[in-house]
Amino acid sequence: MLNRTAENVARATPEPLARKVRGISDKGLAWLFISPTILLLLAINIFPLFWAIYLSFTNYRANRPNEVVKNLGFANYQRILGDKDIWIAMQTTAHFVFWTILLQTLIGFTLAWLIDRKFRGHAFWTTLILVPMMLSPAVVGNFWRFLYEPQIGLFAYAISFVTRIPPTDIQMLSNVSLAPWSIIIVDTWMWTPYVMLICLAGLRSIPEYIYEAAEVDRASNWRQFWSITLPMALPFIMLAVLFRGIENFKMFDMVNLLTGGGPGSTTEVASITLKRQAFESWRTGYSSAFAIILFVAVFGLANIYVKALNKVKQR
Amino acid sequence: MTRAAISRKSSWPRWARRGSMENIATALIAIGFLMLFQPFALSLYTYSFITMLAGTVMFIIVSKFPE
Numbered sequence: 001m002l003n004r005t006a007e008n009v010a011r012a013t014p015e016p017l018a019r020k021v022r023g024i025s026d027k028g029l030a031w032l033f034i035s036p037t038i039l040l041l042l043a044i045n046i047f048p049l050f051w052a053i054y055l056s057f058t059n060y061r062a063n064r065p066n067e068v069v070k071n072l073g074f075a076n077y078q079r080i081l082g083d084k085d086i087w088i089a090m091q092t093t094a095h096f097v098f099w100t101i102l103l104q105t106l107i108g109f110t111l112a113w114l115i116d117r118k119f120r121g122h123a124f125w126t127t128l129i130l131v132p133m134m135l136s137p138a139v140v141g142n143f144w145r146f147l148y149e150p151q152i153g154l155f156a157y158a159i160s161f162v163t164r165i166p167p168t169d170i171q172m173l174s175n176v177s178l179a180p181w182s183i184i185i186v187d188t189w190m191w192t193p194y195v196m197l198i199c200l201a202g203l204r205s206i207p208e209y210i211y212e213a214a215e216v217d218r219a220s221n222w223r224q225f226w227s228i229t230l231p232m233a234l235p236f237i238m239l240a241v242l243f244r245g246i247e248n249f250k251m252f253d254m255v256n257l258l259t260g261g262g263p264g265s266t267t268e269v270a271s272i273t274l275k276r277q278a279f280e281s282w283r284t285g286y287s288s289a290f291a292i293i294l295f296v297a298v299f300g301l302a303n304i305y306v307k308a309l310n311k312v313k314q315r
Numbered sequence: 316m317t318r319a320a321i322s323r324k325s326s327w328p329r330w331a332r333r334g335s336m337e338n339i340a341t342a343l344i345a346i347g348f349l350m351l352f353q354p355f356a357l358s359l360y361t362y363s364f365i366t367m368l369a370g371t372v373m374f375i376i377v378s379k380f381p382e
Contacts, residue, residue, distance in 0.1 A: 081361045090360070094352035293364050297351055300344035300371045307341055 049295075056289035063282040076289035086290070088265070089273040096184060096269055097248045101241055103188045108195025109237060113229070115196070116203040126200075133193040141257025144186045148172040148258075179259050179267050187254055191247075195240040202236025203229065235309055242305040249298050270294055327381050336377035343370030 010018070024032065056077070059070045080086055115126055132140065147155040156167040172182040206229065214224045252271040255261065261268035261276070274294070278287035347367030350359040 077364065081364055082357070084357065087357060087360045090352050091354045293351075296364065296368050296371055297348060300348060300367050300374075303371060303374045304341050304344055304348075307337060 052288045052291055055285050056292050058285045060285045060288075061282045062278075062284040072285065076286045077293070079286065080290050080293060085265070086270075086273060089268050089270050092180070092265075092267065093249060093251075093269045093271075095180060096187075096251060097245060099184045100187045100191070100248050101244055103184070104192045104195045104244055105237060105241060107188065108192045108240065109199045109233075111192065111196040112199035112203055115200055129196060130193045132190045133197075135190070137190070137253040138257065140186065140190050141254055144182075144189075145173070145258060148182055173259055174263050176263055176266050179263055183255055183258055183267055186258065187248070187251065190254075191244060195244060198236050198240040198243075199233060202233035205236075206232045238305065238309050242302065242309070245301060245305070246298050249294065249301075325381060331377075331380060333377060333380040333382050336380060337374065340370050340374035340377055343367070343373060346370075 057071055057073060059072050061067065111129060115122055115129075135143075144155075147153045150156045150168045150171050153167070155172065156170040159165065159170050160167040170178075172178050210228055210232075211224060214228060219227070250271055251269055252275065255267055255269055255272055256275070259267045261272040270290075271294075274287055274290050277283050277290060344367055347363050347365075347370055350363035350366060353359055
């Protein structure tokens with residue numbers, strides 16, 4: 001059936017084109033197939049990166065395209081790296097990244113470990129747990145805004161039911177000390193399933209005979225967990241931490257939808273500051289320099305993790 | 316051929332082997348990263364980017380070095 005289809009395609013190919021393709025080597029043909037992807041990557045990823053590097057040394061403003069562009073050298077970088085507001089935004093970002101990764105890894109691994117027990121209905125629970133991850137961040141942001149509403153929100157009601165604090169006093173999004181935690185909760189709710197999925201893949205890859213050997217040696221469950229499960233699932237956990245770490249450094253949509261960086265600037269993460277500089281103050285050159293600083297930070301972090309991952313794999 | 320024999324044959328200086336140089340680059344990136352996000356001193360934040368950049372560029376270069 002497949003051969004007949006291939007024959008039909010070969011017969012239907014116009015003779016001049018068929019002659020041309022026949023003259024190309026295997027390597028040439030491979031290049032021919034991957035060249036559209038490479039061209040697309042160059043146009044969408046590589047060119048904007050180099051363009052942003054160029055803009056970061058200028059005073060270019062996107063809302064004034066006809067203005068003469070001056071070369072400022074490293075002035076944009078010096079200004080950003082001496083700016084106290086941006087320093088605070090970096091600390092806010094670090095706070096988010098630390099807590100979201102810690103919570104997602106702990107809860108995600110625990111869920112994966114429980115799901116791996118293969119109890120009755122585990123497939124159903126796996127699907128149910130994965131639902132938040134499949135939702136759009138815009139939907140999740142709006143959905144949680146309603147949940148956090150002090151008057152009608154289910155979250156405020158549930159907290160007040162447990163703590164006996166009136167729901168109107170639970171102002172998750174407008175309270176200075178609660179607003180950062182409101183975003184951490186939503187991000188953890190949404191992305192824990194993703195960490196769970198990666199950890200589950202790690203746990204399922206552990207061969208059963210290792211546990212059987214441990215059983216023969218009369219190793220306790222606790223001992224099996226620390227000596228077999230955790231070390232063998234560690235590369236997967238680290239992979240999940242790497243992916244979530246990189247994503248959370250760029251966290252924008254959730255913060256923008258839930259608090260918009262407020263109240264005041266308590267939840268103003270680096271990406272929100274970047275957006276404000278780029279599209280509210282229209283300081284394109286300055287924001288390009290800021291974006292390059294963040295890029296180098298994430299790139300450096302990725303290098304460390306890849307090295308650590310290779311080390312763990314070699315063990 | 317044993318590993319020792321291979322390393323004896325290589326003319327690449329021992330101090331510039333990939334493993335140790337990668338460790339130095341990783342340490343530089345980690346220090347720069349901590350300097351960027353620490354809440355203690357603005358001066359550390361100011362020099363964080365250059366530290367991180369140096370570490371990252373060094374990592375890219377030394378990862379091509381022989382083992």
